[in-house]
Amino acid sequence: MRTSAARIADTLSYLPLALIHAGRAIMDGLCPLSNYLDFYERTWKRIRRSRSISGYRGDANTNMNVYATWKILYLGLEANNTETSNDGVELLKIFSFFYWENICVDILIAAAKNPSREQEVTEKAEDSLKTTVASKGNVRL
Secondary structure, X not given: OHHHHHHHHHHOOOOHHHHHHHXXXXXXXXXXXXXXXXXXXXXXXXXXXXXXXXXXXXOOXXXXXXXXXXXXXXXXXXXXXXXXXXXXXXXXXXXXXXXXXXXXXXXXXXXXXXXXXXXXHHHHHHHHHHHHHHHOOOOOO
């Protein structure tokens, strides 16, 4: 197991984000630790092929380790097809339009808290409406 992990780390140039992506893909069951590099290589080849078809002229190796591992996670989220994974795909699509420095942690925290805040406001409004209607004696609750 250590040999596989060491080979993965070496292949990904010890880039922290790429290593996090690799670990997540393995934890999520997209592939086993022992086969991760094969899975990664297939994804890398697919990306290189699509970039050459699209006429991309940049340095082919620039950030490709991180991009390839990100693509693996993205495809895994799409394949899960749950509400949570679909939300993750939507977030990744939105974030792709931001420059990396413009994604503030505050945005993510607010997004995580908003559903519960919205629920609280809705419940208070419903309770207030019930109280108002009941106090006027128009409707029994």
